[in-house]
Amino acid sequence: MQQELVQRIIDTIQECLSDIHTAVPAEIVSIDRSTGLATVLPTMKKVMSDGSKIAYPEISGVPIVFPQGAGQNVSITFPVNAGDKCLLIISEESLEYWLYGMETDTTLLFDITNAICIPGMFQSPPSTLYDSCDNNAIIMLAGGTKVTIKDDGVTVDGDVKINGKLTATGYVYLG
Numbered sequence: 001m002q003q004e005l006v007q008r009i010i011d012t013i014q015e016c017l018s019d020i021h022t023a024v025p026a027e028i029v030s031i032d033r034s035t036g037l038a039t040v041l042p043t044m045k046k047v048m049s050d051g052s053k054i055a056y057p058e059i060s061g062v063p064i065v066f067p068q069g070a071g072q073n074v075s076i077t078f079p080v081n082a083g084d085k086c087l088l089i090i091s092e093e094s095l096e097y098w099l100y101g102m103e104t105d106t107t108l109l110f111d112i113t114n115a116i117c118i119p120g121m122f123q124s125p126p127s128t129l130y131d132s133c134d135n136n137a138i139i140m141l142a143g144g145t146k147v148t149i150k151d152d153g154v155t156v157d158g159d160v161k162i163n164g165k166l167t168a169t170g171y172v173y174l175g
Helices: 002-017 096-100 129-135
Strands: 023-032 037-042 045-047 053-055 059-063 085-090 115-119 138-142 145-150 153-157
Touching: 023 115, 037 085, 037 115, 059 115, 129 138, 129 145
Parallel strands: none
Antiparallel strands: 023 037, 023 085, 037 059, 045 053, 085 115, 138 145, 145 153
């Protein structure tokens, strides 16, 4: 009798936990570049209480996160396209107030529809990872242009175009 009660409690807790989402890999289906919102498709399957698995549905209106600060005056962005992989972080509460400044009546806690998208999650590392780690460097690659930032300076492999003033101090080598 007591063992059955303990098992029922465990089953109830596990069933409740199955509806709590925290983070899940996904694929970007589409992006609205004017709003920064994407439609994404989680790439995991939800395990149902009977053991069967079902695919998650597409989720629309998911904010894409890019590093930025200083009141959005400083940011790093890069192209995000359909088919790119990402990580969805699930908010414990609705994102509507944060996104639109409006209260919501939703009671959906940890619901997968309240997610933000962090692009850049792939099964294999970028081609520059080894060099970056080996040289303690930040490496930016865009097509055939490569910018490497290390403690001894910045190297640009590719053409450089300057719109505006160039101010230099110290030795300038024009090779």
